Amino acid sequence: GNSVTQMEGPVTLSEEAFLTINCTYTATGYPSLFWYVQYPGEGLQLLLKATKADDKGSNKGFEATYRKETTSFHLEKGSVQVSDSAVYFCALITDSWGKLQFGAGTQVVVTP
Amino acid sequence: EAGVTQFPSHSVIEKGQTVTLRCDPISGHDNLYWYRRVMGKEIKFLLHFVKESKQDESGMPNNRFLAERTGGTYSTLKVQPAELEDSGVYFCASSQDRSGASYGYTFGSGTRLTVV
Numbered sequence: 707g708n709s710v711t712q713m714e715g716p717v718t719l720s721e722e723a724f725l726t727i728n729c730t731y732t733a734t735g736y737p738s739l740f741w742y743v744q745y746p747g748e749g750l751q752l753l754l755k756a757t758k759a760d761d762k763g764s765n766k767g768f769e770a771t772y773r774k775e776t777t778s779f780h781l782e783k784g785s786v787q788v789s790d791s792a793v794y795f796c797a798l799i800t801d802s803w804g805k806l807q808f809g810a811g812t813q814v815v816v817t818p
Numbered sequence: 819e820a821g822v823t824q825f826p827s828h829s830v831i832e833k834g835q836t837v838t839l840r841c842d843p844i845s846g847h848d849n850l851y852w853y854r855r856v857m858g859k860e861i862k863f864l865l866h867f868v869k870e871s872k873q874d875e876s877g878m879p880n881n882r883f884l885a886e887r888t889g890g891t892y893s894t895l896k897v898q899p900a901e902l903e904d905s906g907v908y909f910c911a912s913s914q915d916r917s918g919a920s921y922g923y924t925f926g927s928g929t930r931l932t933v934v
Contacts, residue, residue: 810859
Protein backbone atom coordinates (compact mmCIF):
# COMPACT_ATOMS: atom_id res chain seq x y z
CA GLY A 707 0.00 0.00 0.00
CA ASN A 708 0.89 3.66 -0.05
CA SER A 709 2.88 5.23 2.75
CA VAL A 710 4.70 8.43 3.67
CA THR A 711 7.71 8.53 5.96
CA GLN A 712 9.06 11.77 7.33
CA MET A 713 11.75 12.54 9.84
CA GLU A 714 10.75 12.56 13.46
CA GLY A 715 10.76 15.72 15.46
CA PRO A 716 10.89 17.91 17.20
CA VAL A 717 13.41 19.79 15.18
CA THR A 718 14.78 22.75 17.11
CA LEU A 719 16.84 25.39 15.40
CA SER A 720 17.78 29.00 15.69
CA GLU A 721 16.37 31.84 13.65
CA GLU A 722 18.02 32.20 10.22
CA ALA A 723 19.19 28.58 10.25
CA PHE A 724 18.68 26.25 7.29
CA LEU A 725 15.80 23.81 7.59
CA THR A 726 15.42 20.44 5.90
CA ILE A 727 12.64 17.98 6.61
CA ASN A 728 13.05 14.67 4.85
CA CYS A 729 10.08 12.94 3.29
CA THR A 730 10.04 9.69 1.35
CA TYR A 731 7.10 7.77 0.02
CA THR A 732 5.97 4.48 -1.43
CA ALA A 733 3.09 4.55 -3.83
CA THR A 734 1.58 2.82 -6.81
CA GLY A 735 1.38 4.93 -9.89
CA TYR A 736 2.39 8.57 -9.95
CA PRO A 737 1.21 10.43 -6.87
CA SER A 738 0.80 14.14 -6.38
CA LEU A 739 2.88 15.31 -3.44
CA PHE A 740 2.12 17.96 -0.85
CA TRP A 741 3.45 19.67 2.21
CA TYR A 742 0.87 20.88 4.71
CA VAL A 743 1.61 23.03 7.75
CA GLN A 744 -0.28 23.42 10.99
CA TYR A 745 0.52 26.54 12.97
CA PRO A 746 -0.38 26.54 16.67
CA GLY A 747 -4.13 26.75 17.17
CA GLU A 748 -4.91 26.66 13.48
CA GLY A 749 -6.01 24.14 10.88
CA LEU A 750 -3.91 22.47 8.24
CA GLN A 751 -2.82 24.73 5.41
CA LEU A 752 -1.40 23.75 2.07
CA LEU A 753 2.18 24.96 1.94
CA LEU A 754 3.23 23.70 -1.48
CA LYS A 755 2.65 20.90 -3.94
CA ALA A 756 4.12 19.11 -6.95
CA THR A 757 2.16 16.95 -9.32
CA LYS A 758 4.84 15.30 -11.47
CA ALA A 759 8.45 14.24 -11.39
CA ASP A 760 11.04 17.03 -11.21
CA ASP A 761 8.41 19.64 -10.39
CA LYS A 762 9.45 22.08 -7.71
CA GLY A 763 6.84 23.48 -5.36
CA SER A 764 7.59 26.70 -3.55
CA ASN A 765 5.85 29.07 -1.17
CA LYS A 766 6.83 31.44 1.65
CA GLY A 767 10.50 30.67 1.09
CA PHE A 768 9.97 26.91 1.33
CA GLU A 769 10.82 24.59 -1.54
CA ALA A 770 10.47 20.90 -2.30
CA THR A 771 11.32 18.97 -5.46
CA TYR A 772 9.51 15.83 -6.58
CA ARG A 773 12.24 13.22 -7.00
CA LYS A 774 10.82 10.11 -8.57
CA GLU A 775 14.14 8.25 -8.68
CA THR A 776 14.55 8.52 -4.91
CA THR A 777 10.81 8.69 -4.13
CA SER A 778 11.43 11.78 -2.06
CA PHE A 779 9.95 15.23 -1.52
CA HIS A 780 12.19 16.93 1.02
CA LEU A 781 11.17 20.33 2.35
CA GLU A 782 13.79 23.07 2.63
CA LYS A 783 14.01 26.68 3.71
CA GLY A 784 17.18 28.68 3.67
CA SER A 785 16.54 30.98 6.61
CA VAL A 786 13.81 30.17 9.09
CA GLN A 787 11.94 32.62 11.28
CA VAL A 788 10.30 32.18 14.64
CA SER A 789 6.96 32.37 12.82
CA ASP A 790 7.84 29.14 10.97
CA SER A 791 7.38 27.18 14.18
CA ALA A 792 4.70 24.66 13.34
CA VAL A 793 4.02 21.02 12.54
CA TYR A 794 4.79 20.07 8.94
CA PHE A 795 3.10 17.14 7.20
CA CYS A 796 4.19 15.48 3.99
CA ALA A 797 1.33 13.91 2.06
CA LEU A 798 0.40 12.30 -1.24
CA ILE A 799 -2.65 11.60 -3.34
CA THR A 800 -2.84 8.62 -5.66
CA ASP A 801 -6.51 8.09 -6.27
CA SER A 802 -8.83 10.13 -8.42
CA TRP A 803 -11.03 11.02 -5.46
CA GLY A 804 -8.34 12.93 -3.69
CA LYS A 805 -7.78 10.85 -0.58
CA LEU A 806 -4.69 12.21 1.17
CA GLN A 807 -2.11 9.92 2.73
CA PHE A 808 -0.10 11.75 5.40
CA GLY A 809 3.16 11.26 7.16
CA ALA A 810 3.35 11.47 10.94
CA GLY A 811 4.28 15.15 10.96
CA THR A 812 7.42 16.92 12.07
CA GLN A 813 7.29 19.58 14.71
CA VAL A 814 9.65 22.47 14.07
CA VAL A 815 10.60 24.89 16.82
CA VAL A 816 12.50 28.03 15.86
CA THR A 817 14.09 29.99 18.67
CA PRO A 818 15.12 33.66 18.52
CA GLU B 819 -15.21 33.60 2.03
CA ALA B 820 -15.73 31.77 5.30
CA GLY B 821 -13.46 28.81 5.87
CA VAL B 822 -14.23 25.34 7.08
CA THR B 823 -15.70 25.51 10.55
CA GLN B 824 -15.56 22.74 13.08
CA PHE B 825 -17.06 22.55 16.51
CA PRO B 826 -16.62 21.99 19.24
CA SER B 827 -12.94 22.86 19.18
CA HIS B 828 -12.36 20.67 22.19
CA SER B 829 -14.43 17.95 23.83
CA VAL B 830 -13.71 15.89 26.92
CA ILE B 831 -16.04 12.96 27.53
CA GLU B 832 -16.06 9.81 29.58
CA LYS B 833 -15.62 6.39 28.09
CA GLY B 834 -18.97 5.03 26.99
CA GLN B 835 -20.52 8.41 26.30
CA THR B 836 -21.57 9.76 22.94
CA VAL B 837 -20.02 12.71 21.15
CA THR B 838 -21.03 14.42 17.95
CA LEU B 839 -18.59 16.50 15.96
CA ARG B 840 -19.76 18.95 13.36
CA CYS B 841 -18.16 20.33 10.23
CA ASP B 842 -19.42 23.18 8.09
CA PRO B 843 -17.59 23.17 4.76
CA ILE B 844 -17.08 26.12 2.48
CA SER B 845 -20.30 26.93 0.70
CA GLY B 846 -20.49 25.22 -2.66
CA HIS B 847 -17.85 22.61 -1.92
CA ASP B 848 -19.38 19.26 -2.81
CA ASN B 849 -16.47 17.23 -1.45
CA LEU B 850 -16.11 16.85 2.29
CA TYR B 851 -13.51 14.72 4.04
CA TRP B 852 -12.95 13.61 7.59
CA TYR B 853 -9.49 12.78 8.92
CA ARG B 854 -8.10 12.18 12.37
CA ARG B 855 -4.74 12.28 14.08
CA VAL B 856 -4.34 9.96 17.02
CA MET B 857 -1.57 10.24 19.62
CA GLY B 858 0.72 12.40 17.50
CA LYS B 859 0.81 9.83 14.72
CA GLU B 860 0.01 10.34 11.08
CA ILE B 861 -3.24 11.93 10.02
CA LYS B 862 -5.49 9.20 8.71
CA PHE B 863 -8.36 9.36 6.30
CA LEU B 864 -11.78 8.43 7.66
CA LEU B 865 -14.27 9.11 4.88
CA HIS B 866 -15.26 11.22 1.92
CA PHE B 867 -18.64 12.66 1.01
CA VAL B 868 -19.65 13.89 -2.39
CA LYS B 869 -22.64 16.03 -1.64
CA GLU B 870 -24.75 13.86 0.64
CA SER B 871 -23.38 10.51 -0.56
CA LYS B 872 -20.53 8.56 0.99
CA GLN B 873 -17.97 8.11 -1.75
CA ASP B 874 -15.43 6.29 0.38
CA GLU B 875 -15.73 5.25 4.01
CA SER B 876 -12.87 2.78 4.01
CA GLY B 877 -11.08 4.61 6.82
CA MET B 878 -13.86 4.44 9.37
CA PRO B 879 -12.38 2.38 12.21
CA ASN B 880 -15.50 0.51 13.30
CA ASN B 881 -19.27 0.73 13.58
CA ARG B 882 -19.09 3.00 16.62
CA PHE B 883 -18.45 5.82 14.16
CA LEU B 884 -21.32 7.24 12.13
CA ALA B 885 -20.99 10.09 9.67
CA GLU B 886 -23.81 11.93 7.99
CA ARG B 887 -24.19 14.80 5.60
CA THR B 888 -27.84 15.48 5.23
CA GLY B 889 -28.68 17.82 2.40
CA GLY B 890 -25.09 17.92 1.26
CA THR B 891 -24.17 20.84 3.48
CA TYR B 892 -22.75 20.36 6.96
CA SER B 893 -21.59 16.98 8.21
CA THR B 894 -21.62 15.30 11.59
CA LEU B 895 -19.43 12.55 12.94
CA LYS B 896 -20.87 10.68 15.89
CA VAL B 897 -18.89 8.37 18.11
CA GLN B 898 -21.07 6.06 20.18
CA PRO B 899 -19.96 4.71 22.58
CA ALA B 900 -16.60 6.45 22.82
CA GLU B 901 -13.51 4.47 23.77
CA LEU B 902 -10.16 5.67 25.06
CA GLU B 903 -8.44 4.98 21.74
CA ASP B 904 -10.79 7.42 20.00
CA SER B 905 -8.93 10.34 21.56
CA GLY B 906 -7.25 12.53 19.00
CA VAL B 907 -7.77 15.47 16.71
CA TYR B 908 -10.50 15.16 14.10
CA PHE B 909 -10.08 17.28 11.00
CA CYS B 910 -12.59 18.13 8.35
CA ALA B 911 -11.69 19.37 4.89
CA SER B 912 -13.62 20.44 1.85
CA SER B 913 -12.73 20.94 -1.77
CA GLN B 914 -14.31 22.29 -4.88
CA ASP B 915 -13.02 19.58 -7.17
CA ARG B 916 -12.90 15.90 -6.42
CA SER B 917 -9.20 15.36 -6.78
CA GLY B 918 -8.05 18.08 -4.47
CA ALA B 919 -4.81 18.18 -6.40
CA SER B 920 -5.81 21.14 -8.50
CA TYR B 921 -7.25 23.51 -5.97
CA GLY B 922 -6.21 21.82 -2.78
CA TYR B 923 -8.25 21.37 0.28
CA THR B 924 -9.36 23.76 2.96
CA PHE B 925 -9.08 22.25 6.38
CA GLY B 926 -10.84 23.22 9.53
CA SER B 927 -8.98 23.83 12.78
CA GLY B 928 -9.97 20.44 14.08
CA THR B 929 -11.80 19.09 17.10
CA ARG B 930 -9.61 17.76 19.88
CA LEU B 931 -11.44 14.82 21.43
CA THR B 932 -10.29 13.46 24.77
CA VAL B 933 -11.92 10.33 26.12
CA VAL B 934 -11.22 9.69 29.80
